[in-house]
Amino acid sequence: MNWQWFHRLGSPRWFYEKTTGWVPWIMLVTFSLLVVGMVWGLAFAPVDYRQGNSYRIIFLHMPVAVLSMAGYYAMAIAGAVGLIWRMKMAFIVMVSTAPVGAVLTFLALVTGSIWGKPTWGTWWIWDARLTSVLVLFFLYMGVIALQQAYQNRDAADKACAILSLVGMVNIPIIYKSVDWWSTLHQPATIKMVGQSTIDPSMKYPLLIMIAGLYAFFTLAVILYTRIEVLRRESRSQWVSDLLTQSTPKRG
Amino acid sequence: MQQSLLQGFISHLQRDFRVVARHKLDLLNPLVFFTLAVSLIPLGLGPDKKALALLAPGIVWIMALLASLLSLEALFRSDYEDGSLEQILISPQPLYFVVLAKLLVHWCATGLPLTLMSPLLGMLMSLPEEGYLPLMSSLLLGTLSMTLIGGIGAALTLSARRSGLLLSLIVVPLYIPLLIFGASAVQTAIDFSQYQMQLAVLGAMAALGSLAAPFAIMGALKISQE
Numbered sequence: 001m002n003w004q005w006f007h008r009l010g011s012p013r014w015f016y017e018k019t020t021g022w023v024p025w026i027m028l029v030t031f032s033l034l035v036v037g038m039v040w041g042l043a044f045a046p047v048d049y050r051q052g053n054s055y056r057i058i059f060l061h062m063p064v065a066v067l068s069m070a071g072y073y074a075m076a077i078a079g080a081v082g083l084i085w086r087m088k089m090a091f092i093v094m095v096s097t098a099p100v101g102a103v104l105t106f107l108a109l110v111t112g113s114i115w116g117k118p119t120w121g122t123w124w125i126w127d128a129r130l131t132s133v134l135v136l137f138f139l140y141m142g143v144i145a146l147q148q149a150y151q152n153r154d155a156a157d158k159a160c161a162i163l164s165l166v167g168m169v170n171i172p173i174i175y176k177s178v179d180w181w182s183t184l185h186q187p188a189t190i191k192m193v194g195q196s197t198i199d200p201s202m203k204y205p206l207l208i209m210i211a212g213l214y215a216f217f218t219l220a221v222i223l224y225t226r227i228e229v230l231r232r233e234s235r236s237q238w239v240s241d242l243l244t245q246s247t248p249k250r251g
Numbered sequence: 252m253q254q255s256l257l258q259g260f261i262s263h264l265q266r267d268f269r270v271v272a273r274h275k276l277d278l279l280n281p282l283v284f285f286t287l288a289v290s291l292i293p294l295g296l297g298p299d300k301k302a303l304a305l306l307a308p309g310i311v312w313i314m315a316l317l318a319s320l321l322s323l324e325a326l327f328r329s330d331y332e333d334g335s336l337e338q339i340l341i342s343p344q345p346l347y348f349v350v351l352a353k354l355l356v357h358w359c360a361t362g363l364p365l366t367l368m369s370p371l372l373g374m375l376m377s378l379p380e381e382g383y384l385p386l387m388s389s390l391l392l393g394t395l396s397m398t399l400i401g402g403i404g405a406a407l408t409l410s411a412r413r414s415g416l417l418l419s420l421i422v423v424p425l426y427i428p429l430l431i432f433g434a435s436a437v438q439t440a441i442d443f444s445q446y447q448m449q450l451a452v453l454g455a456m457a458a459l460g461s462l463a464a465p466f467a468i469m470g471a472l473k474i475s476q477e
Contacts, residue, residue, distance in 0.1 A: 083470075135424050135427055138420075138423070139424050141420065142420050142421040142424065145420050145421070146407060146408070146411065146417065149412050149413060149414070149417050150412075151412065152477055154477060155474050158470070159407045159411075159471060162403075162407060162471055163403075165467070166403055166467050167424075167425070169463070170424075170428075174424070174427055174428055176428075177427065177428035177431045177452075178427070178431065180431070
C-alpha cells in the first residue's frame with residue numbers, strides 16, 4: 001500500500017499549500033448549505049403546533065450542539081494520532097480544534113437557554129443535557145488552559161493530547177452519570193422534541209443545517225490550522241518566501 | 252524477575268511512606284481544611300438541624316472533594332523539584348508499578364484519613380444515623396478514584412506555570428461522576444436505605460481508574476521532563 005499521502009499529511013508546508021486551493025470551495029459549500037438551511041428552516045418550515053415560532057431556534061441549536069460533541073472527538077483523535085505517530089501536523093490540528101469546539105459549545109449553551117426561556121419559562125434548568133454540555137465546555141476550557149500554561153510547545157501539545165484522551169474516555173461516563181442523576185432528582189417533566197418524532201418538513205432543513213455546520217467546522221479548523229502553521233513555522237524559509245511574494249501584490 | 256518487581260514496588264512504597272512520615276504537617280493540612288470548610292456551612296446557613304441534615308450528604312462529599320484537590324499538588328511536586336522523578340524515569344524499574352506505589356501512598360495519606368474523619372463531620376452537619384456507613388464506604392471508594400484521576404491532573408501540570416489553579420480546572424470536571432454517585436449513595440441510604448448500586452458504580456470507577464490512570468500518568472510524567 002502506498003503510504004506517501006500519510007507522510008505528506010505530516011508536513012505543515014504541504015498542508016498549507018494544499019488547503020490554499022481548498023478554502024474558497026469549502027467556503028462556498030459552507031455558506032450555500034447554511035443559507036439554504038437557514039432560509040428553509042426559519043421561513044418555510046411549518047410552525048410547531050405547541051411551541052409556535054420559537055422552536056425555530058432548533059435549526060441553529062441542534063447542529064451547534066452536535067458539532068460541540070463531534071469537535072471534542074475530533075480534537076482527541078487528532079491528539080491520539082499525534083501521540084502515536086509523533087506527527088507535528090496532528091498536534092497543530094488538535095490545538096486549532098480546541099477554540100472552535102469551545103465556541104460551538106458556548107453557542108450551544110447560549111442558544112439552548114434562549115430556547116429555554118419561552119419553552120420552559122426559565123433560562124436555565126439542571127436538565128441532564130444542559131448539564132453535560134456545560135461539563136463539556138469545562139473540559140474544552142481545561143485543554144485550552146493547559147495549552148497556554150506550558151512554555152515548551154512540544155510538551156504542551158503532548159500534555160493536551162493526553163488530557164483530551166482522558167476527557168474522551170470520561171465523556172460517556174459523565175454523560176451517563178448526569179443523565180442518571182437528573183432522572184433521579186427530577187422526573188422527566190419536560191421532554192425536548194426528540195429527533196425521531198420530528199416531522200419530515202422540519203427534518204430536511206435540520207439535516208441541511210447539520211451538514212452546513214460540519215462544513216463550517218471544517219472550514220474554521222482549517223483556517224485556524226493555517227494560522228497556527230504559519231505561527232509555528234515562522235522561522236522557516238518557505239514562510240518568509242511566502243511573505244515576500246505576497247507583499248508586493250498587496251502594495 | 253517477579254521477585255525483583257515486587258521488591259521494587261515495596262521499596263518505593265517504603266520510601267514514599269517515609270517521606271510522608273517526615274512531613275507530618277502535610278498530612279494534617281487537608282484534614283484541617285476539610286473540617287474548617289464543613290464548619291463554615293452552619294456558620295453561613297444557620298444552625299438549624301433539619302436544614303443541615305438535608306444538605307449534609309452533598310456538603311460532606313463536596314468538601315472531601317475539595318480537600319483531596321488541595322492535596323494533589325504535592326503528589327509529584329517534591330520528586331519533580333529535587334530530581335528524584337528523573338531518576339525514577341531512567342531507572343530500569345517498570346514505571347507502572349512506581350506510579351501505582353505513589354498513588355497508593357497518596358491515597359493512604361489523604362483519602363483514607365478523609366474517610367476516617369467523615370463521620371465526625373457528618374455529626375457536625377447532623378447527618379441522620381443511617382447515613383454514616385454509606386458516607387464512609389462511598390468515600391473509601393470515591394477517594395481512591397479521586398487520587399487516580401487527580402494524579403493525571405497533577406502529572407500534567409507539573410512543568411506548567413501557575414499550576415495550582417490549572418490543576419483544579421482540569422480535574423474538577425472529571426470528578427463530577429464521583430460526586431453524583433457518592434452524594435446520592437448517602438442520600439438514597441437515608442431515604443430508602445439502599446445504596447448498593449451507587450457503591451457498585453463507585454467501585455467500578457475505582458477499578459477502571461486503577462487500570463487506566465497509571466498509563467496516562469506515566470505519559471504525563473515523561474512529558475514533564477522535556
